Amino acid sequence: MPDWIPCKDDYRIGDVLRWREPVWKPKARKNSRTVLIGERLITAQVTHCDREWVEFALKSCETATAETWWKPIPELKADKPLKRRRSSLGKRSPKRRPWGGKDGEAARAVVTSKFLS
Numbered sequence: 001m002p003d004w005i006p007c008k009d010d011y012r013i014g015d016v017l018r019w020r021e022p023v024w025k026p027k028a029r030k031n032s033r034t035v036l037i038g039e040r041l042i043t044a045q046v047t048h049c050d051r052e053w054v055e056f057a058l059k060s061c062e063t064a065t066a067e068t069w070w071k072p073i074p075e076l077k078a079d080k081p082l083k084r085r086r087s088s089l090g091k092r093s094p095k096r097r098p099w100g101g102k103d104g105e106a107a108r109a110v111v112t113s114k115f116l117s
Contacts, residue, residue, distance in 0.1 A: 003098070004018060004095035004096065004097060005095060005097075006095055006096075007094055007095065008090050008093075008094075009086065011086070011089075012046065012049070013046050013047065013048065013049065014045065014099075015045070015046045015097070016043065016044070016045045016096070016097040017043070017044060017046065017094045017095065017097075018041065018094065018095050019042055019092040019093065019094040019095070020039055020040070020041055020042075020092060021039065021040045021042055021092060022038075022039055022040075023036070023037050023039060023040060023073050024036060024037065025037045036066060037065065037066050037068075037069040037071075037073060038063055038065045038066050038073045039064050039066075040062065040063050040064075040073075040076070041061070041062040041064075042061050042076070042082070043058075043060045043061070044056035044058050044082055045057045045059060049086070051086070052085060052086055053083055053085060053086065054083070054085075054089060055081050055082070055083050056081065056084070057081060057082075058076055058077075058078045058081075058082055061075060063075060
């Protein structure tokens with residue numbers, strides 16, 4: 001298993017990211033309190049990104065239910081694309097899988113270079 005590299009806002013198409021995301025209880029009323037019912041560990045590959053949004057293809061999702069919650073939390077569907085706001089994703093401290101191969105990170109550096117665009 002490769003070591004994961006911390007990344008804040010540096011996402012490129014083809015990157016595989018992993019982050020933790022809280023799961024909240026649906027609100028019954030507008031002014032009701034929010035309740036944390038669990039947490040998801042999401043691993044997904046970037047398929048599209050722009051200035052505001054990042055779109056992913058889901059690779060895996062592990063859901064952990066909080067001790068105070070008794071119902072099962074629905075899993076995320078692999079056939080539906082995930083879409084997250086770039087600023088919100090940065091708050092979750094995502095980690096990036098290093099690109100494979102002998103020249104993997106060097107190839108990523110060429111792809112992400114601002115001088116080649």
